Amino acid sequence: xxxxxxxxxxxxxxxxxxxxxxGPLAIGGILAARLGDPGPVLGAPAIVFGxxxxxxxxxxxxxxxxxxxxxLPAVVRAFGVALGxxxxxxxxxxxxxxxxxxxxxxxxxxxxxxxxxxxxxxLFGLRRLARELADHAPPAEASGAGGVGVLASxxxxxxxxxxxxxxxxxxxxxxxxxxxx
Amino acid sequence: MTGRAMPGPAMPGPAMPGPAxxxxxxxxxxxxxxREVLARIARGADLPHILRTMIATIAITMAIVGAxxxxxxxxxxxxxxxxxxxxxxxxxxALSAPALWATGAALGRRxxxxxxxxxxxTALAFGALLLAACTPLILLGRAIDLPYHDMILLVVGMFxxxxxxxxxVVVRGAALGQASATSxxxxxxxxxTAVASLCVVFSLVxxxxxxxxxxxxxxxxTAEPPFVRELDGxxxxxxxxxxQSAQGIYTRDGAPL
Numbered sequence: 001x002x003x004x005x006x007x008x009x010x011x012x013x014x015x016x017x018x019x020x021x022x023g024p025l026a027i028g029g030i031l032a033a034r035l036g037d038p039g040p041v042l043g044a045p046a047i048v049f050g051x052x053x054x055x056x057x058x059x060x061x062x063x064x065x066x067x068x069x070x071x072l073p074a075v076v077r078a079f080g081v082a083l084g085x086x087x088x089x090x091x092x093x094x095x096x097x098x099x100x101x102x103x104x105x106x107x108x109x110x111x112x113x114x115x116x117x118x119x120x121x122x123l124f125g126l127r128r129l130a131r132e133l134a135d136h137a138p139p140a141e142a143s144g145a146g147g148v149g150v151l152a153s154x155x156x157x158x159x160x161x162x163x164x165x166x167x168x169x170x171x172x173x174x175x176x177x178x179x180x181x
Numbered sequence: 182m183t184g185r186a187m188p189g190p191a192m193p194g195p196a197m198p199g200p201a202x203x204x205x206x207x208x209x210x211x212x213x214x215x216r217e218v219l220a221r222i223a224r225g226a227d228l229p230h231i232l233r234t235m236i237a238t239i240a241i242t243m244a245i246v247g248a249x250x251x252x253x254x255x256x257x258x259x260x261x262x263x264x265x266x267x268x269x270x271x272x273x274x275a276l277s278a279p280a281l282w283a284t285g286a287a288l289g290r291r292x293x294x295x296x297x298x299x300x301x302x303t304a305l306a307f308g309a310l311l312l313a314a315c316t317p318l319i320l321l322g323r324a325i326d327l328p329y330h331d332m333i334l335l336v337v338g339m340f341x342x343x344x345x346x347x348x349x350v351v352v353r354g355a356a357l358g359q360a361s362a363t364s365x366x367x368x369x370x371x372x373x374t375a376v377a378s379l380c381v382v383f384s385l386v387x388x389x390x391x392x393x394x395x396x397x398x399x400x401x402x403t404a405e406p407p408f409v410r411e412l413d414g415x416x417x418x419x420x421x422x423x424x425q426s427a428q429g430i431y432t433r434d435g436a437p438l
Contacts, residue, residue: 010286010293085287092283093378095276096386103393104415112417113385120378124287127371131289 009084016084023090023121024048027114030094030101034110037179044118047175048086051168052079055160062156063133068149070136078132086125093117111176122168126161133157202227204234211238211307218303219354228295235302236271242306242313243267247397249316253323253332254399258406262397265409269394270309273387274301281379288371300354301379308347315339329400336398352376392416 009016028044031037056079063069070078097117101110137153202210202221207230210218222231247266251259278301282294318339322332355376392415399406 010282089284089287092280092287093382096280096382099276099386100389100415103389104418106415106418109415109417120284121287124284124374127374128288 009081009088011088013080013084016087017080018087019091020048020083020087021045023087023094024118026094027090027097027118030098031110031114031176031179034101035107035179039179040175043175044172047168047171048118048122051164051171052083055164055167059157059160062160063153066149066152066156068137068153070133070138074136075133078129078136081132082125082129085128086121089124090117090121093121107180111180115172115176118172119169122165126165130157130161202230204230204237207231207234208238208306208310211235211303212310215303215307215350215353216357219300219350219357222296222299222303222354223358225293225296228299231299232295232302235299235306238306239270239274239302239309240267242309243270246309246312246316246319249319250336250397252320254401254403254406256406258396258399258403261406261408265394266397269387269391270305273383273390274298274305276386276390277301277379277383280382281375284378285372285375288374290372290375296358300351300358304347304350304354307350308343311343311346312339315343329398332398348380351379388416392419 011019024045024047025041028040028042031040031044060069060072060075063075069075094117097113100113104110104113137150207218218231221227243266244263247262247264248259250266251262278298279294281301282297285297318335319332321327322335327335355372358372394409396406396410
Protein backbone atom coordinates (compact mmCIF):
# COMPACT_ATOMS: atom_id res chain seq x y z
CA UNK A 1 0.00 0.00 0.00
CA UNK A 2 1.51 3.38 -0.91
CA UNK A 3 2.34 5.76 1.90
CA UNK A 4 -0.16 8.55 2.43
CA UNK A 5 0.84 12.00 1.22
CA UNK A 6 2.44 14.21 3.86
CA UNK A 7 0.12 16.47 5.79
CA UNK A 8 0.12 20.10 4.69
CA UNK A 9 1.91 22.65 6.86
CA UNK A 10 -0.14 23.83 9.81
CA UNK A 11 0.73 27.37 8.73
CA UNK A 12 0.25 29.02 5.33
CA UNK A 13 3.03 28.36 2.85
CA UNK A 14 3.90 32.05 2.81
CA UNK A 15 4.53 31.95 6.53
CA UNK A 16 6.69 28.85 6.15
CA UNK A 17 8.69 30.59 3.42
CA UNK A 18 9.07 33.67 5.62
CA UNK A 19 10.30 31.43 8.44
CA UNK A 20 12.81 29.87 6.03
CA UNK A 21 14.18 33.34 5.39
CA UNK A 22 13.97 34.58 8.97
CA GLY A 23 15.32 31.44 10.67
CA PRO A 24 18.89 31.62 9.34
CA LEU A 25 18.86 35.38 10.00
CA ALA A 26 17.94 34.69 13.62
CA ILE A 27 20.58 31.96 13.99
CA GLY A 28 23.13 34.34 12.54
CA GLY A 29 21.85 37.00 14.94
CA ILE A 30 22.42 34.73 17.95
CA LEU A 31 25.98 34.05 16.82
CA ALA A 32 26.56 37.72 16.13
CA ALA A 33 25.19 38.81 19.51
CA ARG A 34 27.24 36.29 21.47
CA LEU A 35 30.46 36.55 19.52
CA GLY A 36 30.36 40.28 18.77
CA ASP A 37 30.69 39.97 15.02
CA PRO A 38 27.84 40.95 12.66
CA GLY A 39 29.10 38.69 9.86
CA PRO A 40 26.88 35.67 10.59
CA VAL A 41 23.65 37.74 10.37
CA LEU A 42 23.87 37.79 6.60
CA GLY A 43 26.32 34.92 6.29
CA ALA A 44 23.92 32.24 7.56
CA PRO A 45 21.06 32.98 5.11
CA ALA A 46 23.58 33.45 2.31
CA ILE A 47 24.94 29.96 2.91
CA VAL A 48 21.48 28.36 3.08
CA PHE A 49 20.00 29.98 0.00
CA GLY A 50 23.26 30.16 -1.92
CA UNK A 51 23.97 26.46 -1.57
CA UNK A 52 20.38 25.51 -2.47
CA UNK A 53 20.43 27.80 -5.51
CA UNK A 54 23.79 26.49 -6.65
CA UNK A 55 23.08 22.78 -6.24
CA UNK A 56 19.36 22.35 -6.98
CA UNK A 57 19.66 22.52 -10.80
CA UNK A 58 22.15 19.67 -10.64
CA UNK A 59 19.64 17.50 -8.80
CA UNK A 60 16.97 18.12 -11.42
CA UNK A 61 19.30 17.47 -14.35
CA UNK A 62 20.74 14.28 -12.88
CA UNK A 63 17.34 12.97 -11.78
CA UNK A 64 15.83 13.68 -15.18
CA UNK A 65 18.73 11.86 -16.81
CA UNK A 66 17.83 8.71 -14.87
CA UNK A 67 14.40 8.81 -16.52
CA UNK A 68 12.63 8.72 -13.16
CA UNK A 69 12.13 12.31 -12.08
CA UNK A 70 9.10 14.50 -11.41
CA UNK A 71 8.40 17.29 -13.93
CA LEU A 72 10.14 20.61 -13.38
CA PRO A 73 7.14 22.38 -11.73
CA ALA A 74 6.84 19.52 -9.25
CA VAL A 75 10.56 19.73 -8.45
CA VAL A 76 10.27 23.50 -7.92
CA ARG A 77 7.27 22.93 -5.67
CA ALA A 78 9.15 20.21 -3.76
CA PHE A 79 12.01 22.60 -3.09
CA GLY A 80 9.51 25.22 -1.89
CA VAL A 81 7.93 22.73 0.51
CA ALA A 82 11.36 21.57 1.71
CA LEU A 83 12.47 25.14 2.38
CA GLY A 84 9.22 25.71 4.26
CA UNK A 85 9.88 22.58 6.31
CA UNK A 86 13.40 23.85 7.01
CA UNK A 87 11.98 27.19 8.17
CA UNK A 88 9.36 25.57 10.40
CA UNK A 89 11.84 23.20 12.00
CA UNK A 90 14.32 26.00 12.56
CA UNK A 91 11.59 28.14 14.13
CA UNK A 92 10.99 25.38 16.68
CA UNK A 93 14.69 24.94 17.41
CA UNK A 94 15.49 28.65 17.68
CA UNK A 95 14.26 29.05 21.23
CA UNK A 96 16.27 26.16 22.68
CA UNK A 97 19.34 27.19 20.67
CA UNK A 98 19.06 30.79 21.85
CA UNK A 99 18.65 29.67 25.46
CA UNK A 100 21.64 27.34 25.31
CA UNK A 101 23.77 30.03 23.66
CA UNK A 102 22.74 32.85 25.98
CA UNK A 103 23.04 30.84 29.21
CA UNK A 104 26.60 29.79 28.50
CA UNK A 105 29.76 31.81 28.69
CA UNK A 106 31.54 29.51 26.33
CA UNK A 107 31.88 30.58 22.68
CA UNK A 108 32.13 26.93 21.71
CA UNK A 109 28.74 26.22 23.31
CA UNK A 110 27.20 29.08 21.32
CA UNK A 111 28.68 27.75 18.13
CA UNK A 112 27.64 24.18 18.92
CA UNK A 113 24.02 25.04 19.75
CA UNK A 114 23.48 27.26 16.69
CA UNK A 115 25.23 24.81 14.38
CA UNK A 116 23.18 21.90 15.72
CA UNK A 117 19.92 23.82 15.24
CA UNK A 118 20.61 24.81 11.65
CA UNK A 119 22.02 21.37 10.80
CA UNK A 120 19.00 19.56 12.24
CA UNK A 121 16.60 21.86 10.40
CA UNK A 122 18.56 21.28 7.20
CA LEU A 123 18.31 17.52 7.59
CA PHE A 124 14.56 17.77 8.21
CA GLY A 125 14.27 19.87 5.06
CA LEU A 126 16.21 17.28 3.08
CA ARG A 127 13.99 14.51 4.38
CA ARG A 128 10.90 16.43 3.36
CA LEU A 129 12.41 17.09 -0.08
CA ALA A 130 13.05 13.37 -0.59
CA ARG A 131 9.48 12.62 0.36
CA GLU A 132 8.03 15.29 -1.91
CA LEU A 133 10.12 14.17 -4.89
CA ALA A 134 9.19 10.51 -4.31
CA ASP A 135 5.50 11.40 -4.08
CA HIS A 136 5.55 13.28 -7.38
CA ALA A 137 7.80 10.98 -9.37
CA PRO A 138 6.04 9.08 -12.15
CA PRO A 139 5.51 5.33 -11.57
CA ALA A 140 8.43 3.24 -12.79
CA GLU A 141 6.28 1.54 -15.44
CA ALA A 142 4.92 4.84 -16.75
CA SER A 143 8.34 6.47 -17.00
CA GLY A 144 9.83 3.45 -18.78
CA ALA A 145 12.85 3.70 -16.53
CA GLY A 146 12.11 0.48 -14.65
CA GLY A 147 13.64 -0.55 -11.36
CA VAL A 148 17.12 0.51 -12.44
CA GLY A 149 15.89 4.06 -13.09
CA VAL A 150 14.23 4.24 -9.68
CA LEU A 151 17.40 3.00 -7.99
CA ALA A 152 19.51 5.43 -10.01
CA SER A 153 17.32 8.38 -9.03
CA UNK A 154 17.64 7.41 -5.36
CA UNK A 155 21.41 7.19 -5.67
CA UNK A 156 21.43 10.58 -7.41
CA UNK A 157 19.45 12.12 -4.57
CA UNK A 158 21.68 10.56 -1.92
CA UNK A 159 24.86 11.78 -3.60
CA UNK A 160 23.35 15.23 -4.12
CA UNK A 161 22.21 15.43 -0.49
CA UNK A 162 25.61 14.40 0.86
CA UNK A 163 27.38 16.88 -1.41
CA UNK A 164 24.99 19.69 -0.48
CA UNK A 165 25.36 19.02 3.25
CA UNK A 166 29.15 18.90 2.96
CA UNK A 167 29.31 22.15 0.98
CA UNK A 168 27.00 23.96 3.39
CA UNK A 169 28.82 22.51 6.40
CA UNK A 170 32.20 23.54 5.03
CA UNK A 171 31.00 27.11 4.43
CA UNK A 172 29.36 27.27 7.87
CA UNK A 173 32.52 26.08 9.61
CA UNK A 174 34.56 28.56 7.62
CA UNK A 175 32.23 31.37 8.69
CA UNK A 176 32.41 30.19 12.31
CA UNK A 177 36.19 29.98 12.23
CA UNK A 178 36.40 33.55 10.93
CA UNK A 179 34.06 34.78 13.66
CA UNK A 180 35.88 32.88 16.40
CA UNK A 181 39.22 34.18 15.17
CA MET B 182 10.80 0.15 16.02
CA THR B 183 8.08 -0.79 13.56
CA GLY B 184 5.52 1.38 11.89
CA ARG B 185 2.67 -0.40 13.71
CA ALA B 186 0.30 1.89 15.53
CA MET B 187 0.02 1.51 19.28
CA PRO B 188 -3.05 -0.41 20.37
CA GLY B 189 -5.48 1.79 22.18
CA PRO B 190 -9.03 2.93 22.43
CA ALA B 191 -11.04 3.67 19.34
CA MET B 192 -10.26 7.07 17.84
CA PRO B 193 -13.45 8.89 17.05
CA GLY B 194 -11.49 11.76 15.48
CA PRO B 195 -11.01 15.38 16.39
CA ALA B 196 -14.67 16.28 15.97
CA MET B 197 -15.74 14.37 19.12
CA PRO B 198 -13.95 15.93 22.05
CA GLY B 199 -15.84 14.10 24.83
CA PRO B 200 -17.01 15.38 28.19
CA ALA B 201 -14.69 17.44 30.37
CA UNK B 202 -13.10 15.66 33.33
CA UNK B 203 -12.41 17.55 36.56
CA UNK B 204 -8.77 18.32 37.36
CA UNK B 205 -8.32 15.81 40.21
CA UNK B 206 -9.94 13.12 38.08
CA UNK B 207 -7.45 13.83 35.28
CA UNK B 208 -4.56 13.39 37.71
CA UNK B 209 -6.15 10.13 38.84
CA UNK B 210 -6.33 9.07 35.18
CA UNK B 211 -2.66 9.97 34.66
CA UNK B 212 -1.77 7.59 37.47
CA UNK B 213 -4.19 4.78 36.66
CA UNK B 214 -5.16 4.99 32.99
CA UNK B 215 -2.65 7.04 30.98
CA ARG B 216 -3.92 5.55 27.73
CA GLU B 217 -7.26 7.28 28.26
CA VAL B 218 -5.58 10.63 28.94
CA LEU B 219 -3.39 10.23 25.86
CA ALA B 220 -6.44 9.29 23.80
CA ARG B 221 -8.20 12.45 24.95
CA ILE B 222 -5.16 14.50 23.93
CA ALA B 223 -5.05 12.74 20.55
CA ARG B 224 -8.74 13.55 20.05
CA GLY B 225 -8.11 17.16 21.02
CA ALA B 226 -10.58 16.85 23.89
CA ASP B 227 -10.47 19.58 26.52
CA LEU B 228 -6.84 20.43 25.86
CA PRO B 229 -6.64 23.79 27.69
CA HIS B 230 -8.10 22.17 30.80
CA ILE B 231 -5.63 19.27 30.63
CA LEU B 232 -2.79 21.73 30.06
CA ARG B 233 -3.73 23.85 33.08
CA THR B 234 -4.15 20.79 35.29
CA MET B 235 -0.79 19.34 34.28
CA ILE B 236 1.08 22.60 34.81
CA ALA B 237 -0.49 22.95 38.25
CA THR B 238 0.43 19.33 39.02
CA ILE B 239 4.04 19.92 37.96
CA ALA B 240 4.25 23.11 40.00
CA ILE B 241 2.86 21.57 43.19
CA THR B 242 4.63 18.22 43.04
CA MET B 243 7.99 19.68 42.10
CA ALA B 244 7.68 22.23 44.88
CA ILE B 245 7.21 19.32 47.29
CA VAL B 246 10.20 17.48 45.82
CA GLY B 247 12.25 20.68 45.93
CA ALA B 248 11.34 21.27 49.56
CA UNK B 249 12.35 17.71 50.39
CA UNK B 250 15.70 18.21 48.64
CA UNK B 251 16.19 21.53 50.39
CA UNK B 252 15.52 19.89 53.74
CA UNK B 253 18.91 18.15 53.45
CA UNK B 254 20.44 21.53 54.29
CA UNK B 255 17.33 23.01 55.88
CA UNK B 256 16.46 26.66 56.45
CA UNK B 257 16.15 28.93 53.43
CA UNK B 258 17.25 26.18 51.08
CA UNK B 259 13.86 24.47 51.53
CA UNK B 260 12.11 27.49 50.02
CA UNK B 261 14.79 28.09 47.39
CA UNK B 262 14.61 24.56 45.99
CA UNK B 263 10.80 24.51 46.23
CA UNK B 264 10.67 27.61 44.05
CA UNK B 265 13.35 26.61 41.55
CA UNK B 266 12.45 23.01 40.69
CA UNK B 267 8.98 23.83 39.29
CA UNK B 268 10.55 26.63 37.23
CA UNK B 269 13.04 24.16 35.77
CA UNK B 270 10.40 21.68 34.66
CA UNK B 271 7.80 24.14 33.39
CA UNK B 272 10.47 26.29 31.74
CA UNK B 273 11.97 23.29 30.00
CA UNK B 274 8.55 22.27 28.71
CA ALA B 275 7.88 25.80 27.43
CA LEU B 276 11.24 25.96 25.66
CA SER B 277 11.12 22.43 24.25
CA ALA B 278 7.51 21.69 23.29
CA PRO B 279 7.54 24.08 20.27
CA ALA B 280 10.39 21.95 18.89
CA LEU B 281 8.11 18.90 18.86
CA TRP B 282 5.42 20.86 17.05
CA ALA B 283 7.76 22.49 14.55
CA THR B 284 9.84 19.47 13.63
CA GLY B 285 6.72 17.34 13.37
CA ALA B 286 5.06 19.92 11.14
CA ALA B 287 8.18 20.14 8.98
CA LEU B 288 8.14 16.37 8.46
CA GLY B 289 4.45 16.19 7.63
CA ARG B 290 3.17 15.02 11.00
CA ARG B 291 -0.25 16.34 11.94
CA UNK B 292 0.86 18.98 14.37
CA UNK B 293 -1.22 20.91 16.89
CA UNK B 294 0.72 23.09 19.26
CA UNK B 295 -1.80 22.86 22.10
CA UNK B 296 -2.00 19.07 21.82
CA UNK B 297 1.78 18.78 21.78
CA UNK B 298 2.06 21.06 24.81
CA UNK B 299 -0.59 18.96 26.58
CA UNK B 300 1.29 15.77 25.73
CA UNK B 301 4.63 17.09 26.97
CA UNK B 302 3.18 18.53 30.17
CA THR B 303 1.23 15.31 30.83
CA ALA B 304 4.42 13.30 30.52
CA LEU B 305 6.25 15.71 32.81
CA ALA B 306 3.39 15.68 35.30
CA PHE B 307 3.58 11.89 35.42
CA GLY B 308 7.32 12.08 36.03
CA ALA B 309 6.78 14.75 38.69
CA LEU B 310 4.16 12.58 40.43
CA LEU B 311 6.63 9.70 40.51
CA LEU B 312 9.24 11.99 42.02
CA ALA B 313 6.75 13.18 44.60
CA ALA B 314 6.15 9.54 45.48
CA CYS B 315 9.90 9.24 46.09
CA THR B 316 10.12 12.11 48.58
CA PRO B 317 9.99 9.75 51.60
CA LEU B 318 13.28 8.30 50.34
CA ILE B 319 14.81 11.80 50.34
CA LEU B 320 13.51 12.44 53.83
CA LEU B 321 14.81 9.05 54.91
CA GLY B 322 18.24 9.97 53.56
CA ARG B 323 18.12 13.15 55.63
CA ALA B 324 16.91 11.26 58.69
CA ILE B 325 19.75 8.75 58.62
CA ASP B 326 22.33 11.43 57.67
CA LEU B 327 23.14 9.80 54.37
CA PRO B 328 26.47 11.21 53.12
CA TYR B 329 26.19 14.04 50.57
CA HIS B 330 27.49 12.10 47.57
CA ASP B 331 25.30 9.09 48.34
CA MET B 332 22.37 11.48 48.53
CA ILE B 333 23.30 12.91 45.15
CA LEU B 334 23.38 9.42 43.65
CA LEU B 335 20.00 8.62 45.17
CA VAL B 336 18.49 11.78 43.70
CA VAL B 337 20.06 11.16 40.29
CA GLY B 338 18.60 7.65 40.30
CA MET B 339 15.14 8.95 41.19
CA PHE B 340 15.22 11.59 38.48
CA UNK B 341 16.47 9.04 35.95
CA UNK B 342 13.55 6.71 36.66
CA UNK B 343 11.06 9.58 36.49
CA UNK B 344 12.62 10.84 33.25
CA UNK B 345 12.42 7.44 31.57
CA UNK B 346 8.80 7.09 32.66
CA UNK B 347 7.97 10.54 31.27
CA UNK B 348 9.72 9.71 28.01
CA UNK B 349 7.67 6.54 27.71
CA VAL B 350 4.48 8.59 28.07
CA VAL B 351 5.60 10.99 25.31
CA VAL B 352 6.37 8.13 22.92
CA ARG B 353 3.04 6.42 23.62
CA GLY B 354 1.16 9.68 23.24
CA ALA B 355 2.83 10.54 19.97
CA ALA B 356 2.16 7.04 18.63
CA LEU B 357 -1.49 7.35 19.61
CA GLY B 358 -1.71 10.74 17.91
CA GLN B 359 -0.17 9.18 14.81
CA ALA B 360 -2.79 6.43 14.80
CA SER B 361 -5.51 9.04 15.17
CA ALA B 362 -4.10 11.12 12.31
CA THR B 363 -3.90 8.14 9.95
CA SER B 364 -7.52 7.27 10.60
CA UNK B 365 -8.55 10.86 9.95
CA UNK B 366 -8.21 12.79 6.72
CA UNK B 367 -4.68 13.92 7.51
CA UNK B 368 -1.79 11.71 6.68
CA UNK B 369 1.16 11.74 9.00
CA UNK B 370 4.79 10.85 9.03
CA UNK B 371 7.89 11.77 10.90
CA UNK B 372 6.51 11.51 14.42
CA UNK B 373 9.37 9.31 15.57
CA THR B 374 11.91 11.82 14.32
CA ALA B 375 9.95 14.63 15.97
CA VAL B 376 9.85 12.77 19.29
CA ALA B 377 13.55 11.94 19.04
CA SER B 378 14.25 15.63 18.39
CA LEU B 379 12.14 16.55 21.39
CA CYS B 380 14.11 14.16 23.59
CA VAL B 381 17.43 15.64 22.47
CA VAL B 382 16.23 19.24 22.87
CA PHE B 383 14.59 18.44 26.20
CA SER B 384 17.74 16.83 27.57
CA LEU B 385 19.96 19.72 26.49
CA VAL B 386 17.62 22.51 27.59
CA UNK B 387 16.51 20.79 30.79
CA UNK B 388 20.08 20.01 31.74
CA UNK B 389 21.24 23.55 31.13
CA UNK B 390 18.24 25.19 32.85
CA UNK B 391 18.64 22.93 35.87
CA UNK B 392 22.36 23.75 35.88
CA UNK B 393 21.72 27.49 35.64
CA UNK B 394 19.35 27.43 38.63
CA UNK B 395 21.41 25.13 40.86
CA UNK B 396 21.93 24.39 43.75
CA UNK B 397 19.02 22.29 44.96
CA UNK B 398 20.79 19.83 47.23
CA UNK B 399 23.52 21.48 49.32
CA UNK B 400 25.74 20.18 52.06
CA UNK B 401 24.37 20.71 55.59
CA UNK B 402 27.61 22.55 56.55
CA THR B 403 27.02 25.24 53.90
CA ALA B 404 26.79 28.50 55.82
CA GLU B 405 24.77 30.68 53.42
CA PRO B 406 23.15 28.78 50.57
CA PRO B 407 22.77 31.01 47.47
CA PHE B 408 19.45 31.18 45.61
CA VAL B 409 21.37 30.50 42.40
CA ARG B 410 25.07 30.18 41.82
CA GLU B 411 26.81 32.75 39.70
CA LEU B 412 26.76 31.79 36.02
CA ASP B 413 30.19 30.33 35.46
CA GLY B 414 29.70 28.43 32.23
CA UNK B 415 27.27 25.85 30.93
CA UNK B 416 26.60 22.32 32.07
CA UNK B 417 28.61 21.15 29.10
CA UNK B 418 31.55 23.34 30.10
CA UNK B 419 31.30 21.77 33.56
CA UNK B 420 31.31 18.26 32.08
CA UNK B 421 34.40 19.15 30.09
CA UNK B 422 35.96 20.56 33.29
CA UNK B 423 35.11 17.38 35.19
CA UNK B 424 36.80 15.28 32.52
CA GLN B 425 39.89 17.47 32.93
CA SER B 426 39.72 17.16 36.73
CA ALA B 427 39.50 13.39 36.40
CA GLN B 428 42.77 13.58 34.47
CA GLY B 429 44.36 15.59 37.27
CA ILE B 430 44.08 18.95 35.49
CA TYR B 431 42.54 21.47 37.91
CA THR B 432 41.56 25.02 36.98
CA ARG B 433 40.35 26.27 40.39
CA ASP B 434 41.53 26.10 43.97
CA GLY B 435 38.49 24.38 45.47
CA ALA B 436 34.92 23.24 44.82
CA PRO B 437 32.11 25.68 45.73
CA LEU B 438 29.98 24.86 48.75
